[in-house]
Amino acid sequence: MRPKEPSRIPFPQQLDSMISKMKERIEREVHDTGYFRNFAEDIYLNKDFYGRAAALCVERDENLDGRALLLLSVLHPSLNTDASVMLMSGNRDAILRYMNDKNFKNEIVKTIQQLSESLKG
Amino acid sequence: MKVPQVIYRTFFSKPGIGVPVNFSKLRVNDTCLNISGKTENVLEAELGTAAVQIAIDLMKKFEAAKQQVDNVFSKLRTVIDIQNRAKGVPSIHSKIVRGVKEGEITSFETAQNFVLDGIGSRVISKSLNPMGKKEIAQMIDDVKINNAPLTSDQKVLLQKYIYGQKLTPEQEIEAFPLFEKFAQPLIEKRSQPVVDNLLLSITKSRMIKEGLTIEDIKAKGLLSDDLINRLKKENIEPMDITLINNYRGFNGLPEFSGRQIQALRKATEGKIVIHSRPDLADYNRFPNTGYTKDEIKDFALKASGYRTAQANIIHSNGALGELQFRGELTNRFAEYEHIAYDMREGKNTLGCLFDDFKEEISKLSKDDYGEYNLYLEKCYNYYNRLELGLPAVKPKLPEKFNQILSDDSLRMLHDKNEIMLKELGKDFQPYFTAVV
Numbered sequence: 001m002r003p004k005e006p007s008r009i010p011f012p013q014q015l016d017s018m019i020s021k022m023k024e025r026i027e028r029e030v031h032d033t034g035y036f037r038n039f040a041e042d043i044y045l046n047k048d049f050y051g052r053a054a055a056l057c058v059e060r061d062e063n064l065d066g067r068a069l070l071l072l073s074v075l076h077p078s079l080n081t082d083a084s085v086m087l088m089s090g091n092r093d094a095i096l097r098y099m100n101d102k103n104f105k106n107e108i109v110k111t112i113q114q115l116s117e118s119l120k121g
Numbered sequence: 122m123k124v125p126q127v128i129y130r131t132f133f134s135k136p137g138i139g140v141p142v143n144f145s146k147l148r149v150n151d152t153c154l155n156i157s158g159k160t161e162n163v164l165e166a167e168l169g170t171a172a173v174q175i176a177i178d179l180m181k182k183f184e185a186a187k188q189q190v191d192n193v194f195s196k197l198r199t200v201i202d203i204q205n206r207a208k209g210v211p212s213i214h215s216k217i218v219r220g221v222k223e224g225e226i227t228s229f230e231t232a233q234n235f236v237l238d239g240i241g242s243r244v245i246s247k248s249l250n251p252m253g254k255k256e257i258a259q260m261i262d263d264v265k266i267n268n269a270p271l272t273s274d275q276k277v278l279l280q281k282y283i284y285g286q287k288l289t290p291e292q293e294i295e296a297f298p299l300f301e302k303f304a305q306p307l308i309e310k311r312s313q314p315v316v317d318n319l320l321l322s323i324t325k326s327r328m329i330k331e332g333l334t335i336e337d338i339k340a341k342g343l344l345s346d347d348l349i350n351r352l353k354k355e356n357i358e359p360m361d362i363t364l365i366n367n368y369r370g371f372n373g374l375p376e377f378s379g380r381q382i383q384a385l386r387k388a389t390e391g392k393i394v395i396h397s398r399p400d401l402a403d404y405n406r407f408p409n410t411g412y413t414k415d416e417i418k419d420f421a422l423k424a425s426g427y428r429t430a431q432a433n434i435i436h437s438n439g440a441l442g443e444l445q446f447r448g449e450l451t452n453r454f455a456e457y458e459h460i461a462y463d464m465r466e467g468k469n470t471l472g473c474l475f476d477d478f479k480e481e482i483s484k485l486s487k488d489d490y491g492e493y494n495l496y497l498e499k500c501y502n503y504y505n506r507l508e509l510g511l512p513a514v515k516p517k518l519p520e521k522f523n524q525i526l527s528d529d530s531l532r533m534l535h536d537k538n539e540i541m542l543k544e545l546g547k548d549f550q551p552y553f554t555a556v557v
Contacts, residue, residue, distance in 0.1 A: 035268045041408075042408060042410050059383060069383065071386075080398065
């Protein structure tokens with residue numbers, strides 16, 4: 001079986017697409033109360049980064065109903081390990097507000113770089 | 122003008138393992154480390170000098186750092202032992218030689234910061250009592266994936282996996298996430314007291330350094346009510362954590378569960394990076410990335426299944442340390458399993474007893490080494506299952522390998538080596554010899 005091929009779309013456009021898909025899914029899948037599934041959207045990274053891929057993930061808060069954690073994760077080239085960090089936690093509206101901030105995208109790029117570096121050790 | 126003579130010597134901090142040093146610099150404690158334009162021998166000695174200086178600094182900081190770890194974990198009923206050590210000269214030397222090769226070290230300070238595990242501490246947790254068939258059956262009934270109970274087929278598959286019955290490779294891949302979910306309560310039963318104290322320590326540090334208040338903690342939901350009460354009542358030792366590794370093999374369980382990792386993320390409000398496995402029972406953080414499952418497995422074969430939760434820590438006195446959390450049986454296995462890894466990393470800390478083992482390991486082709494690591498991973502999983510009170514069958518070393526590589530043989534070599542080192546170290550005093 002062939003490995004999945006990285007996309008040829010330039011990184012900034014892929015990043016925009018990941019953020020926008022994630023916002024849509026948060027809007028649709030994160031509920032004010034009750035159970036919802038964890039989910040993630042990922043993109044391949046280009047050769048500027050050590051990591052193979054980056055992902056935005058939403059994890060349901062195991063202790064607080066209706067709340068979630070927004071994570072950013074970078075996958076090691078071996079695919080075995082990732083380095084992840086929590087960007088923020090809160091309810092759906094708070095997470096979307098955070099993602100709509102004008103600095104969000106820049107922060108993501110900076111953090112991808114940091115997480116990628118942390119995987120080198 | 123008279124040029125001062127530089128004296129090079131070999132420093133033996135342990136019997137039989139010497140490190141070259143620039144003795145002249147060491148005598149005046151000159152920590153200026155200039156690594157450019159040096160011949161290989163001179164560079165080795167310069168790095169040896171830095172290794173001795175770093176080791177001396179660590180020894181000065183060791184007692185306070187040890188006390189800090191003891192204060193946080195020693196009174197827990199689930200903790201049976203805490204082991205501490207300051208990294209020795211040969212080990213620091215090997216590490217900074219690697220750091221220079223990787224271009225990470227340019228000065229004494231960068232060398233010092235490269236030794237992240239200068240003070241190493243291990244918090245060893247007690248095993249759980251063996252479980253009976255009824256308890257296991259009840260736990261299988263309770264497993265939920267994505268909030269839904271398992272189907273009857275999944276239950277049969279999980280049961281077979283738990284009892285080590287023959288499965289196809291495809292069935293094993295399907296069964297493992299179920300097993301991970303099944304084992305989550307056991308993982309938490311064993312490690313929760315340790316994780317709770319870690320959460321309290323990290324939060325206490327944030328209260329001191331960042332001005333975080335109990336009201337903030339409540340409002341943001343950073344800790345459970347129980348832990349907030351403990352934070353108010355108890356005298357908590359603060360601790361700074363910068364990174365957590367939740368290492369495990371391809372079919373291995375982690376030391377900390379996903380729920381516990383989430384609690385650590387929340388307590389630090391995203392200030393620590395966590396290295397873990399991205400595909401979990403409930404969801405995969407990289408659903409669209411990667412290779413086929415077979416290829417992922419192929420990558421995983423390169424690792425030995427090493428399992429430990431490991432935190433990078435900055436002790437209150439500034440010393441950099443590594444805090445490991447393990448079970449009693451996997452800790453014992455890791456002590457000698459790591460020999461092959463250390464050897465491949467070029468660590469200059471193995472005694473002559475390991476010569477035959479070293480030779481045998483170095484002869485292994487890449488594929489054979491991968492297969493050997495698969496055996497080591499099975500050993501890790503075997504000991505971990507016993508720690509969690511689960512049924513387990515001791516793995517056999519495949520016949521193609523020399524028996525010196527087996528679990529029993531490695532343990533015997535390790536134990537003999539420990540006795541030998543103890544004997545040699547009885548009246549040993551560190552010393553310098555002249556280098557020709």
